[in-house]
Amino acid sequence: MPAKDPSLTIQQAADQLAVTPDTLRFYEKQGLLLRSCRTASGHRRYQSNDMEWLRFILCLKSTGMSLDIIRQYRDLLLQGEHTTEQRQHILVQHQQDIRQQLTTLRTNLKRIDQKIAYYDALSRGESIDCGS
Incomplete structure (x- = not known):
């Protein structure tokens, strides 16, 4: 029987991603996550595929992609291979x-x-032709 993919709490996920839990909550509210997994008590849980997706979001964001375009990409991804x-x-x-x-x-x-x-x-006392 294959081992179950261990899930992470929001704090554990945030720590691994070097962001705050509030950032992860914000991304969820903005509709950027592929899915939202919660325990029976309502606590968010993150699987390895969630973490991979979040790393990709952070990559896109850190290179200047807007959240709107990331959301558009996510929507297309969820629509399937076509x-x-x-x-x-x-x-x-x-x-x-x-x-x-x-x-x-x-x-x-x-x-x-x-x-x-x-x-x-200048600091070495050399003569300088130009510069400002």
């Missing part, structure tokens, strides 16, 4: 957005690196 292309489109668009952000960040980091080099040269 929405695979639409889900892929959402992720490809998000991937493109992230790549653009990375390009902008690299450009900005280069500018900051140049400014730090300028100040390093």
Whole structure:
């Protein structure tokens, strides 16, 4: 007989995900969870597949995807395999957005690196042609 997937309390899940229990409650209220499992006494329980989904939500959110788009993705996921292309489109668009952000960040980091080099040269008493 296969071992039952152990469930986690909301606090245990929050600890593993490095978020607060309030964050998990908020995600549930926003309709982001795939399902809501509760004990007979009403306490939330999280299985490994819930944790995997929550990690994905946190990944999308931390890379700038809005909760509305995450909810749209979730809704498509729940509709089944015939929405695979639409889900892929959402992720490809998000991937493109992230790549653009990375390009902008690299450009900005280069500018900051140049400014730090300028100040390093100033602190060493070197003559500087320009800079502000």
